[in-house]
Amino acid sequence: MDINTLRSVVTVAGLLCFIGIVAWAWSARKQPDFEQAARLPFEE
Template sequence: MDINLLRSIVTVVAFVVFIGIVAWAWSRRNKARFDEAARLPFEQD
């Protein structure tokens, strides 16, 4: 296995993981949980 092939594979895997994280962050089913977490600093004890 050539080092350039290994670098290409790692780059593709990293890109797929990045797209997965973006898709998870923008998922509609997580919106309520993220909105609740965004309001936490403004809530009083």
């Protein structure tokens, strides 16, 4: 395995992690938690 193959694998792994985080953040299950966190600065 040469360095370019390793770079490709790391790039694809990073992209998959990014997509996973975006999917987690936009999931319907997490929406109430994020809405509550968004209101925190205004509750004081």
